[in-house]
């Protein structure tokens with residue numbers, strides 16, 4: 001069977017991510033490319049470092065967990081990913097680069113995006129001192145299923 005040829009799309013999230021690395025003088029190494037493919041190629045994703053490690057392993061590639069953590073940190077710094085801190089032991093990385101909030105179902109360990117226009121925060125943001133700028137508002141709503 002013929003392999004379907006994927007046309008090169010310079011605007012795919014994967015290609016945009018690689019472009020961003022290059023524009024910050026970060027070399028798109030094989031490891032960074034493998035991780036970028038998993039993170040950005042198939043639409044928006046929520047993934048932990050351990051799950052990413054597992055996906056790399058399934059593709060029969062080897063990238064250490066330490067490298068994965070470092071790369072995730074680097075991608076967050078570049079604005080390619082958003083770290084959603086669930087608690088001190090758990091972070092989920094989100095590749096949706098549109099402004100949004102999160103709904104986290106604790107007992108199912110599931111995270112869902114909430115479009116930012118679904119939450120009205122205007123009335124509750126405390127006054128910001130004149131010398132400071134509001135940079136970001138992050139909201140995680142944590143819920144549990146009813147029988148837990």
Ligand SMILES: [Zn+2]
Nearest residue numbers: 094095096113
């Ligand atoms: Zn998200």
